[in-house]
Amino acid sequence: MKQFSGPVILLAILIAFPWAVQDSYYQHLMILVLMWIAIGSGWNLISGYTGQVLFGAAAFFGTGAYTAALLLNKLDISAWWGLPLGGVAAVILALPFGWISFRLRGPYFALVTLALSEIMRHIATIWESLTEGMVGILVMQTWVSKLPYYYIALALAVLSIVIVDVAVRSRLGYYFVSIREDQDAAESMGINTLYYRMVSLSLAALLIGLAGGLYTNYMGFIDPKVVFSLHDVSIMAILVGIVGGVSTVYGPAVGAFIMVLVQELIRTGGFGFLAWFTKTTGWPFMTTVTKYVSEAHVLSFGLLVVLVILYLPNGVVGDWLCVKKTILFRKRETA
């Protein structure tokens, strides 16, 4: 009973959140966090548990997003159908891709996934008759209120955590980790490693594709640069996984929260702190600083990865005991 209480309390808080915090800006941030939980969980399955580093989460994210947008634009089907179908489309992309590229191992596989996302981005850019190219696709939002989006995103986040949790406790989880630890040994243990790597990749693609479909519906506008973005999607997915804790069920949830916060903090120049600082001090060079800080968020991601790998190699969740000790120690010191 006790082991369930933590997640249940957290879920209750998340359900109550939009009623407690009416500000649509914070609701928007929480929707992003929930969306990133789904993407991070997907990344964690294939890269954290199965050990096949996915450097191109954007390929599946963008496929999901474009599926939703194109269904509306070309076939006049509600973009909400694009949410589940976006997941399906991502899986359809993942299957032949996995079958071909799982011949490669380690960094070579990672590079091919990177190539896949770049290929998809170029297709979306060049095939203007289908995708409108760089002009992008506009989808009318269904609701003005953020509440429905929030709860759909919450459902998606819960779904992804449940999928990961159930998967890793079962045969799948044991097989995934065996493949990560030693593919040859796994094969000699009677595990069809190609098949199980495909399963892992498909589950990951499904979750990431669903998140993509949600993104189109929620944001109302997509273009190739945004949804197939290397740093805003692919790298962010890796960061969510690493910061939160690789191969932990709740790692991506913590990672998503931290990363969206960090991203927003830098993008807005410390939630407007820099702008306020510039105004009050009146120093002219602060305008330049503000501009560079908000543009440098990709750089700061890199620094964050270096720090996390140095001090918390297993992420916040994986090294939780270590984090707790450090915090307690600090407290005692100041007291």
Place this chain on the structure above:
Amino acid sequence: MCEENYTVPETGNSLRRYMAYFEARGITKFFGGLAAVNGVSFKVEQGQIYGLIGPNGSGKTTIFNLINAYFPLTKGSIRFEGKRISGLKTYQICRRGVGRTFQVVKPLKRMTVLDNVIASAFLHADSKAEAVEEAKATIEFCELTLYQDKLAKSLPIASRKRLEIARALATKPKLLLLDETAAGLNPSEVEGAIALIQKIRESGVTIIIVEHIMKVIMTISDKILAINHGMVIAEGSPEEVASNHSVIAAYLGEDYSAQS
């Protein structure tokens, strides 16, 4: 699902020609121009411990890698229980009942010993509870119970070798390929390894073993195959092989062979 069991059609031989339990027929492996294994044939009967010896680089481990399809065969065929297993994939061969251990042990490092064996036991288990039970029994059989909750990477070499065996046994093999299970162990651990191998044989598993420690191979083998440069140089009982001239020549040089 890719879980289907391939059934290779039996060769329609009405005369029911005698078939060995395990048979390698002219297996050959070329790495580029180098014949690592060249036309090796041997038969293993059910319940035997079959030893494979030869100097370093003579192709013993390569034979194992050919049997479990870690490498594809260049030529020849391998039959097990009357069915051809050459041409199948590694995991399919494991499902047919051929387990193996690696000379350079491959523990799943960031998993506990128990999880290592559970992952293996899932092959013939329908539920997790069944796999756990099976794994625990196998761990007890291999006398690893003390280490069961330790991470595999923290084990000393003797226990790692045992873990390799436990993992192979958890797939319920009928034929077990042991690759230098006693290498790197101290004398008392070697005794333990011999006892374990004999215990495995008593449980009804046929064993093919590669070993450098003569004490091990001479005490437990029923039959020994000696190879050098990838070719068979002698086959027979331990005594026959130990006194064979070409075996002594291969190990100690022509001079010793001539003296004896």
